[in-house]
Amino acid sequence: MTATVAASHPHALDVLDDPVEQQRFTRWVERADGSRVADSAFALSGMVCAACAGQIEAALHQVDGVLEARVSASAHSAQVRWDPARTAPSALVLAVRGAGYDAVPDTAASARELRRNERRKALWRLFVASFCAMQVMMFATPSYVAEGAELADDMRQLLNWGSWLVSLPVMLFSAGPFLRGAWHSLKNRKIGMDVPVSLGIVVTFVASSGATFSPGGVFGHEVYFDSLTMFVSFLLGGRFVELMARHRAAESLEAALAAMPESACRLLEDGSEEQVSLHRLRPGDRVRVAMGAAFPADGHLEVGATEADESVLTGESRPLPKRVGDDLVGGSVNLASPVIMRVERVGAETRFEAIVAMMRDALTQRPAMARWADAWAGPFLWVVLVLAAGAAAVWSVIDPSRAVWVAVAVLIVTCPCALSLAAPAAIVAAAGHLARRGVMVQRLDALEAMSRLDRLFLDKTGTLTEDKPSRGAVFVAADGSIEHLGPLASALAKWSSHPLSKALAEDSAWSGQAAAVVWRDVAEVAGQGLQASDEHDHAWRLGSFSWVAPGAARPGWAQAHDGLEVWLGRELQGTWQALACITYDEQMRPDAAAAVAALQHAGIALTLLSGDRPERAHRLSQQLGIADVVAAARPEDKVAAVASAQAKGERVGMLGDGVNDAPVLALADVSLAMGQGALVSRVHADAVVVSNRLSDVVWAYRLSHKAVRIVRQNLIWAATYNMVCIPLALMGYLPPWAAGLGMALSSLAVIGNALRLSYTPLSKAA
Template sequence: MDSLEVPEHLCYHCLLDIPKHSNFSVLIDGISRAMCCPGCSAVAQTIIDSGLHNYYRHRTDNSASQSLDLQSLVPEELALYNSDKVQGSFVNSSADGLKEATLVIEGITCAACIWLLEHHLQKQPGVQSFSVNMSNHRAQISWQPGEIQLSEILTKIYQIGYRGHPYRPDIEEQLLAREQKRAMLRLGVAGVGMMQVLALAIALYAGDFQGIATGTEQWLRWSSFIICTPIILYAALPFFSAAYRDLKTRHLSMDVPVSIAIGGAFVASAWATISQSGEIYFDSVSMFTFFLLFGRYLEMQARHRTGRAGNALQNLLPQAAIKLMQDDQGDSIEQLISAAELEVGDRILVKPGQLIPADATIDSGFSSIDESALTGEYMPQQRSVGEAVVGGTLNVENPIQLTVTHVGSQTQLSAIVRLLERAASEKPKMAKLADKVANYFVACVLLAAIVVSISWYFIDPGKAFWITLSVLVVTCPCALSLATPTALTTATGNLRQRGLLITRGHVLENLAQCTDIVFDKTGTLTQGNLCIEKTIAADPQSALQIAAALEANSEHPIAQAFRFYLQRSADNIAVTLGEGIEGFVQGKLYRIGKPDFSAQLLGKELVYSMPEQDGHWLLLCDESQIIGWFLIGDSLRPDSKFCVDTLKQLGINVHMLTGDSSCSAPLIAAELGIERVCAGASPEKKSQYIQTLQHQGAKVLMIGDGINDLPVLAGTQTSIAMGSASDLAKTHADAVLTSGELAVIAQAVLLAKKTNKVIRQNIGWAFGYNMTALPLAAFGLIPPYAAAIGMSLSSLLVVTNALRLGKNIIDKQRRNP
């Protein structure tokens, strides 16, 4: 028996909640134990197969939790990640023999943590690259398996105080929920405590000016001490834990000076309360803790939003699949299995309306495949025997039998995920510089405080501690840290009211320097919905009604263009895949579809002439004559032309980059005056196109809406998703055009230039204030409370200057370009 009782609703291996409809299990000590996912199932099975039964028999609450002792963990669990069976679900092997994986790193608090992790891991023999994305705490790693094992890499991460584990969407969802719950609780404790301590502090400050009884003053001091204690011991615990971890690894992050300032002020205030001498700063301690936690909570929310988007991308694949098997008599039977159990070579059945569970080729049948979830294009593609289909796409019309060709990390969907993760992990120069500066800045702050403390210890020991606190408060770069985000927040609020939602702080800075803007076509420059642009017929209304009757029961997007004209019914409908539809309307046989297909109904060779206007034309005819022609297209957005013309007037190069390979792409580009066009582009080709521009020195803005745009949106210096885009595209873009008005983009460029000017003013003031106040505090001319007031006034000036961006700058710029 094991010493840990595991409830039935928890995974027997990782002790996290088991998702609904999960049916994974492993036989352990003769008992079937429930697992939450294929990863845990594979790890548990490997543990049993390796003869490590004692792992489950003797584990305790602590050993089963995420705080396992490193020495006991390495041989029994981390070593299991070296198994090919375990690695199959998250490790990809490249052509040059390297292995690649995505890890989630727990314990990261600031840019200095990123710097430490990357430098420590990149020095290990066999590790080719290791890059951490600050926004979602995921690491992209590639290594040479002949020189280092994955378990050794995970051990190196543990040794410097962090925890790494393979990225699995289902497990990460539960971890994100737990992290958010803990953060909310800490923030609530700090917030409630801060309000109470501030109320008591107001009474103490009033007593300093008007007088206060000694007993009342001591009661207020002790009350503040008691209320502030849980703030320190619980709410501020992450700061102290991170600082302790950093000091053990001889590494400095912002948690070190923050912990010194908060802890030092609390200890000094506690001593002043107990000894009934000196000043107390419980109000400052509670405020510092609350606002620091609030800032990190906002950062965590943004990180969770990005993480959940990546999880949703993985969840495009269905949970179940219909596997075709043979019974004892050799007859084919259908068996519903988990999609995670599919292997290369399995034969599966996909019915109309079902998602394809893995990359495969068609063995039997033909159908239209809706690939819009991956390509962003609205037209389903016809697929027949021998052709390949992609996992995550939708079978539209007919049942098809497939043979699986790729599963797990080898599917095309996984390749898109890797492109996305790789693009997100590539850091601009400013981000790399910030990682380096973070380390040295903290060291300079601590060095200055130490020098001041030692100097005043010899000058006047009684003042040394309080003057050192003043220095720590003054060097806290509040105004400097507010200089950029406050201006960006005000400007983004202005743009949000006009329909452009900015989700990344670097957008406005990059927009001001933008030299090239790249548009996707479908859903960006166009409306993204098929419509009937033109009808040529003797009786247009009757022709539209007949066509609508024929298309009424079709799920093809073209059929949706006729839905407004449906007034009649059709019988004996027959669909010819990729060609068109025929049927009887009021007893008369009609055909609609490609011209060659429809003309065959006439029963004789007919020489017909296509309409002069280029485009996608459908022909409707009966058995004796042509009834009408329909031009099907995707209409332009009303302000597309205005937007392109305005951007060109600003000296910006405009490009069109689309996956559509039809003749409509060059036609739309010509209509809008776009000279740079790349049509029929795959996600990889789109990324290469953008990278080429950026390597040539261009500052690129990408605007798109499809999931196929995700890698290029993430890899572009700045990206905007349309309001009608998929949730995934919106989440991975730097901004979302919620109004759908492309003219707002040109307006945003104008506001961005003004924002950069305000940011430079704010940084200049904040830096000047710190350089002036630091020596004054070091000479004892600024007490701690004055340092706090000065810091607040400096921050207020920065905020006031930034608020000017909330005025109607855009309208003024439009009137006076």
């Protein structure tokens, strides 16, 4: 049988032999003699049927040094154990390709295998419970439909024995997770949700077994093996749905990780090229990126022009044009032509890895509403146990034959699964939907806080305006030269992430010469600028005029300008003197006006909070219709403004992007940082708008409202279900099997309602 080789990303085989790269897809096993063997995972392509697996295994076994090869036709993966003294991963891939297929390292193999085993066990438990429940129901049906003496006692006894026998696999295998969970809870002196479930299961089985083998004994003659097996089956069904939802979230995370290439083509100083692992890239490296390949790190375009697909990072489906000097984001795809990029950030410092880390952290958090539900679940369970014991005591007087079954029904129907799932299911679904749109939630509690927002403070530069202003006029002192001062300013600006500094650092007129400039003792004062020393120990400053030349009057050579200004100056004989003024014109973001209008329409009061000059801040606020403006604000002024609003009882939000926004972002009740902003601001933010679209801020606010509404719906449903069903169970109108069905359906209803958030269109998020 033949197969075609599936297309894959360019991958240099020698990179696979790099020990650093091997750590991503290989684990090492120590043998008895002290030697080590490698166990590597590969993802396969080109397989069309199960027979292909045999061909690939045969090809791998022909490689000298391969000790074992296992190929899964269903998962399209291979697990190969090999001797590093005799072969290497590149030889394994060549063998697979020689057989007519293709293979690449499978970096997520271990996590995927764990999920596969978990899913397989859960499915088997559900199958065994469901199959046995059907068989037990078949044995129990004659007892339900027979009238009078139609069913002989010996035949009824035989059917009960059959039900007991078929129930054993359910008790010994299917019910295992509940029994183990209850045991661990009791061992830790806590009562979890598994305790009443397990108590109901054990009591039902013990009482039914007693009625089976001693019909005239204390347990009477009624058996409920059908209720037991159906209850376990329903509960496992609900948990299986929850398991699949969690697995889908993990698979989405892995799909994002798969966007990064395995290697990069690094250009050396002598003009030659080498293929290296991503882990060996360093800032400053020049990398050639082929058309159709993903950019391996964050950086800027140095040679060529292209378009980039950044949908995996921002949710923006349209290709974005990239020219020399433009930022490139690792994980985005080069669509138009081969280019050369300069690496600036690698590994965990890239925006891509930061997004993945935010997704991973968010998915492992427990929101406040979920913690509240868990806190109430404990006392609630004690009440349930008291109710069950009380019901058994009362019914032992009314009808002793039903006492046990009423208690079991109470234990089952009151299991607070739906209550504990109500909040996390909805909040995690909303956070996942936001992530796909380009808004990464770092603190799940922020969604609840965002839905109750009273006032939102908005930064101006880089938030309401574009993060890359265009250079305007340049003014230089009479004894200065822009050809000399421009590269100095550009080189110093590289030490800051402020939008103006980034624009200056990436200015093509000076960035080339700036590479030769060396600065020492660089320090940044938030809201003011930078200070550094050159190679002759002369002190320089870059930033606002009041920072560069404190106490001085504006020099006559710098004409008045309506745009933003960046000043460069140095210290001469103890006095700071301004030497150059570079002006920039900023542009409002295209969706700023619509976003401001939508937020105001939603009832949120807006305040423009800017460190810019009052005239510029007020001009922008008038264009957007924002009445409240705080201009010329230093970081401490911004903090004071937010604290003042909070003192009035307002729930305050902050949207910013700069270093000087970090303190106020940390103070606000809910904070959002623009994705292109400074790292320190992103760290302090509750959510990061990676898409850099203000419309997504509006959308996140609307979705947070819907998420909170769905959480309330789930909590009301869970409470209503218990309020209705508990009295029915206490009065004996709810048999154990019906209680199990109701509890399972209640959990499924909560999960299904929450999953609506994963597919909410923007127009319906309000």
